[in-house]
Amino acid sequence: MTTEVGHHHHHVSPKDLVSVEAHLADILVNIRPLPPTLLGITEAEGCVLAEDITASRPLPPFDNSAMDGYAVIAADVAGASKDRPVALRVSGEVAAGDTGAYAVTPGSSLRITTGAQLPGEADAVVPVEDTDGGLAQVKIRAAVEPGHAVRFSGGDARQGDVLLPRGTRLGPMQIAVLAASGHGRAEVYPRPRVVVVSTGDELTEPGQALTPGKIWDSNSFMLAAAAREAGCLAFRHGPVPDDPLKMLPAIEDQLLRADLLVTSGGVSMGGRHDVVKDTLGRLGTIQFRKVAMQPGMPQGFGTIGEDSTPIFTLPGNPVSAYVSFQVFVLAALGALQGQLDWRLPSVRATVTGPLRSPPGRRSFLRGVLNRAEGTVAPLSGQGSHQVATLGKANALIIIPEWVVHLKAGDDANVLCLP
Numbered sequence: 001m002t003t004e005v006g007h008h009h010h011h012v013s014p015k016d017l018v019s020v021e022a023h024l025a026d027i028l029v030n031i032r033p034l035p036p037t038l039l040g041i042t043e044a045e046g047c048v049l050a051e052d053i054t055a056s057r058p059l060p061p062f063d064n065s066a067m068d069g070y071a072v073i074a075a076d077v078a079g080a081s082k083d084r085p086v087a088l089r090v091s092g093e094v095a096a097g098d099t100g101a102y103a104v105t106p107g108s109s110l111r112i113t114t115g116a117q118l119p120g121e122a123d124a125v126v127p128v129e130d131t132d133g134g135l136a137q138v139k140i141r142a143a144v145e146p147g148h149a150v151r152f153s154g155g156d157a158r159q160g161d162v163l164l165p166r167g168t169r170l171g172p173m174q175i176a177v178l179a180a181s182g183h184g185r186a187e188v189y190p191r192p193r194v195v196v197v198s199t200g201d202e203l204t205e206p207g208q209a210l211t212p213g214k215i216w217d218s219n220s221f222m223l224a225a226a227a228r229e230a231g232c233l234a235f236r237h238g239p240v241p242d243d244p245l246k247m248l249p250a251i252e253d254q255l256l257r258a259d260l261l262v263t264s265g266g267v268s269m270g271g272r273h274d275v276v277k278d279t280l281g282r283l284g285t286i287q288f289r290k291v292a293m294q295p296g297m298p299q300g301f302g303t304i305g306e307d308s309t310p311i312f313t314l315p316g317n318p319v320s321a322y323v324s325f326q327v328f329v330l331a332a333l334g335a336l337q338g339q340l341d342w343r344l345p346s347v348r349a350t351v352t353g354p355l356r357s358p359p360g361r362r363s364f365l366r367g368v369l370n371r372a373e374g375t376v377a378p379l380s381g382q383g384s385h386q387v388a389t390l391g392k393a394n395a396l397i398i399i400p401e402w403v404v405h406l407k408a409g410d411d412a413n414v415l416c417l418p
């Protein structure tokens with residue numbers, strides 16, 4: 001890492017702990033955006049735009065009808081009413097997609113469908129509901145102003161307008177804008193390829209029988225799922241044993257297909273089984289730190305391999321790994337896509353029960369947020385190994401560094417989980 005810890009705001013953290021912000025800042029300065037690439041609309045879905053998308057033509061591109069009805073000259077039907085309908089000759093029909101040179105003349109009309117180009121001379125459309133629906137001749141039962149039921153060229157967007165600024169994530173609505181403005185392709189940041197590797201001698205594949213002393217690996221599935229939820233391509237590597245001779249090759253093998261690596265486990269505060277810390281620590285490009293947070297205190301971040309691929313070594317407890325992902329890895333995935341402000345959305349909410357937090361550390365506690373009520377209910381079972389509570393939470397309640405408890409009725413910032 002290039003930034004010195006000492007340059008950051010020490011006042012929020014006890015000695016030898018790095019603040020959440022300082023750690024995050026050090027991560028972000030070490031991440032370069034991926035090279036943008038031109039992708040077709042479908043492939044670009046879910047990606048972040050690396051260019052502004054502008055309207056190459058006005059939208060809509062031509063004046064057209066907003067309704068099924070009759071294209072008329074408004075002045076011809078100025079006196080029309082239910083009791084005194086105005087009769088117009090119908091000289092034909094113009095449908096959506098027709099390219100012929102249609103026009104109405106005074107005293108005549110054209111049947112028209114929604115989206116059809118407004119014929120020459122016509123300046124309004126009478127909806128079919130306000131007529132008798134006649135074929136050769138039509139009785140118009142309502143007067144219309146010029147422009148009635150007409151969608152004017154440029155009424156949606158003018159030529160040259162920025163429709164989607166660079167940095168926009170392409171969800172279904174943005175994909176519609178891209179397509180509707182005629183862009184078959186767009187310059188986007190590719191989806192980051194994230195490889196997740198779990199470590200630990202105790203880990204067993206879910207679905208297989210447990211032998212005494214073992215647990216099922218959940219982190220690798222969870223972190224891969226979280227990366228996918230964040231718009232990435234995620235690959236999971238099954239558990240690597242706590243053996244330095246196996247760990248380094250396993251991780252190096254993954255560099256080929258990774259824009260970012262995430263490991264879990266093996267980074268605690270000094271056991272001799274902290275194999276990730278021992279093995280990767282020797283490379284000298286990854287820094288292991290204690291961050292002033294709970295859960296998630298032991299954190300490692302750096303770069304690895306020829307391409308200086310960013311690597312996160314997250315703590316092994318599932319809740320610690322999950323919180324670390326949402327607080328740090330998510331921001332890094334944004335940075336890979338040129339976005340430095342990717343964070344989970346947060347809201348203020350009133351806690352419905354008491355909460356405790358250690359002094360000097362920012363706590364992220366699982367809760368159930370009720371947005372309509374503006375309340376958040378803390379869940380019981382806040383231990384960082386307690387996966388059951390993870391399955392019930394939709395939010396993380398934040399308790400600031402020097403606040404040690406909250407009581408029912410206090411307000412807190414709450415991270416909304418995706």
Ligand code: AMP
Pocket residue numbers: 198199200202203215216217218219220264265266267268315316317318385
């Ligand atoms: P470690 O960080 O390796 O010391 O692990 C801390 C705790 O997290 C231990 O109880 C581990 O068994 C547990 N743990 C580590 N990796 C995983 C994993 N992939 N899935 C579930 N639990 C894990």
Ligand code: MG
Pocket residue numbers: 199200201265266273316
């Ligand atoms: Mg371990």
